Amino acid sequence: ETERTFVMVKPDGVQRGLIGKIISRFEERGLKLVGAKFIQIDQDLAEDHYGEHEDKPFFDDLVEFITADPVMAMVWEGQDATRQVRSMVGETDPAESPPGSIRGDFGLDLGRNVIHASDHEDPGANEREIDLFFDEDELVEWERVD
Numbered sequence: 001e002t003e004r005t006f007v008m009v010k011p012d013g014v015q016r017g018l019i020g021k022i023i024s025r026f027e028e029r030g031l032k033l034v035g036a037k038f039i040q041i042d043q044d045l046a047e048d049h050y051g052e053h054e055d056k057p058f059f060d061d062l063v064e065f066i067t068a069d070p071v072m073a074m075v076w077e078g079q080d081a082t083r084q085v086r087s088m089v090g091e092t093d094p095a096e097s098p099p100g101s102i103r104g105d106f107g108l109d110l111g112r113n114v115i116h117a118s119d120h121e122d123p124g125a126n127e128r129e130i131d132l133f134f135d136e137d138e139l140v141e142w143e144r145v146d
């Protein structure tokens with residue numbers, strides 16, 4: 001099923017100049033970019049986005065980290081896109097992510113893991129996150145011809 005999924009290069013990835021490499025991986029894989037914005041996340045958006053981690057001991061650090069510098073927020077479309085992207089991203093912990101995955105190749109540690117992608121085991125997470133970051137008219141309909 002063709003679907004859209006939310007992906008974000010986190011502040012550590014932006015600071016280390018990894019935006020282009022990460023975009024290239026999704027492009028080369030055949031996914032279609034339908035939305036992108038380079039923004040600095042404010043406190044409210046950070047707390048909404050990471051709401052499920054509110055009670056975790058690392059929550060305050062997580063919000064501080066994600067708001068400290070800009071992020072590249074994107075929506076990618078494709079067949080089974082959420083699961084496809086998750087497999088390209090790797091595990092939450094870069095140390096447990098295989099070489100060839102984005103976190104396995106670029107991630108430094110649990111916090112500085114370069115990229116966020118919607119959880120494919122949380123139904124609706126992709127739509128929820130897309131809605132949080134994008135208005136409908138910011139998503140572009142176009143045909144990719146390979």
Ligand code: CMP
Nearest residue numbers: 053058062092110111112113115116117
């Ligand atoms: P992500 O899956 O994008 O969303 C939640 C984030 O919380 C996760 O990436 C990690 O970067 C971060 N995280 C998870 N566990 C820890 C932890 N124990 N310490 C610091 N950050 C964490």
